[in-house]
Amino acid sequence: MNAVRVGIIGFGRIGAEHAGWLGESKNIRAVAAADVTAARREMAGRKGLRGYEHFEDLFGDSSIDAVLISSPTSMHFDQASAALLAGKHVMIEKPMTTNLDDARQLLELATERKRVLSVFHNRRWDADFLAVKRAIESGVFGKIINIESRLGQWASCVGPAAKEYRPNWRNEGTFGGGGLFDWGSHFVDQMWQLMLPARPVGVFAQLRHNVWSDDCDDFARVCIDFDNGAVGVVEINSTTMLPLPRWHIDGTAGSAESPHSPTFDVGRWAEIEFKLAGAEASRRLPAGAKGLSEIQIWERFAGAIAGEGEPAVTAESVLPTMALLDAARESGLNGQAVIPAF
Numbered sequence: 001m002n003a004v005r006v007g008i009i010g011f012g013r014i015g016a017e018h019a020g021w022l023g024e025s026k027n028i029r030a031v032a033a034a035d036v037t038a039a040r041r042e043m044a045g046r047k048g049l050r051g052y053e054h055f056e057d058l059f060g061d062s063s064i065d066a067v068l069i070s071s072p073t074s075m076h077f078d079q080a081s082a083a084l085l086a087g088k089h090v091m092i093e094k095p096m097t098t099n100l101d102d103a104r105q106l107l108e109l110a111t112e113r114k115r116v117l118s119v120f121h122n123r124r125w126d127a128d129f130l131a132v133k134r135a136i137e138s139g140v141f142g143k144i145i146n147i148e149s150r151l152g153q154w155a156s157c158v159g160p161a162a163k164e165y166r167p168n169w170r171n172e173g174t175f176g177g178g179g180l181f182d183w184g185s186h187f188v189d190q191m192w193q194l195m196l197p198a199r200p201v202g203v204f205a206q207l208r209h210n211v212w213s214d215d216c217d218d219f220a221r222v223c224i225d226f227d228n229g230a231v232g233v234v235e236i237n238s239t240t241m242l243p244l245p246r247w248h249i250d251g252t253a254g255s256a257e258s259p260h261s262p263t264f265d266v267g268r269w270a271e272i273e274f275k276l277a278g279a280e281a282s283r284r285l286p287a288g289a290k291g292l293s294e295i296q297i298w299e300r301f302a303g304a305i306a307g308e309g310e311p312a313v314t315a316e317s318v319l320p321t322m323a324l325l326d327a328a329r330e331s332g333l334n335g336q337a338v339i340p341a342f
Helices: 013-022 038-046 055-059 073-085 100-113 127-137 183-194 294-305 316-334
Strands: 004-009 028-034 050-052 066-069 089-093 117-120 144-152 200-208 219-226 231-237 247-251 254-258 273-276
Touching: 004 013, 004 055, 004 294, 013 028, 013 038, 013 294, 028 038, 028 055, 028 294, 038 050, 050 055, 055 073, 066 073, 073 089, 073 100, 089 100, 089 294, 100 117, 100 316, 117 294, 127 183, 127 247, 127 254, 144 183, 183 219, 183 231, 183 316, 200 316, 219 316
Parallel strands: 004 028, 004 066, 028 050, 066 089, 089 117, 144 231
Antiparallel strands: 144 247, 200 219, 219 231, 247 254, 254 273
16 A cells, blocks of 8 residues: 555654654655744754644645644644544544543544544553553452552653743643643553453542642542442652652552653563562563554554554544543542543
8 A cells, every 4th residue: 555644733752753653664654744833844844744834734735644633732622623624534642632522522523524533542552551451361460459550750741842832831731731631641541441341430539730830730649449349540740759669559369569760661660570468579470462663553543544454542442531531630620539421
């Protein structure tokens, strides 16, 4: 098949990373980028991409088959809707949108327009997540009692943002900033999948802005009750000098932990030590199945456009994640547990 041609909306740090991944594939490649800042358009040009100042102009380019939405979170819905209406297939950086209703509308529009819609939840294939998943599925823990999934650091979630365009937007509520939407969207997505076939029945969240932001969370703790009695905790804490373990898991047969990594090294996170109930020594849990690379996720997207199966992440599969994020935000506002809209 001919290579799928992709236009990138928002050529910031992650947009540029995607351009690199797409450059490694023969089936799909980046050909253009739209960004409001001249410096980022110039960077895209140095990578061989056509530059557009306005995303609407990119949508009008008939040579482009698909678009990546890698703009700030609050822009995802409007830009993805416009792309679908323009006849483009769409990949959206996580989180899909800022709320479940918008996510459902995008799915309905993609179905109506017969376009492929996917979300770049690449951490469904992280080595640590797959190792935990394998251990749970093989019964290592017995009945799961508690799963805690954390990221801790003394630094905002902005990280190495593109300096040319509002580098602090991840700390601004109007742009969809905050830890819950940043790392939290990945970890919430992982949590409900780990607990399948159990279903979330309640969410209680504590969302606070303490150090890095005035209007969105730099501390997010989300507690999820499942219908099998297990509890899941997702915590993104960018205000700690003493980060807790990446994973802590308790079951009727034993417990496990994996270490914090200041560089977000999934290999380090995958060093999961399990201690059998009543035992003195621990043992390392085996690795999970080999996960998809970012390039392979894009190639699966190209295959779906060609009618060769589904993308690696279907839009439908992201709706539970959006329901949990909605419930967490509502709980964080009213201080009460919320039943997620599954």
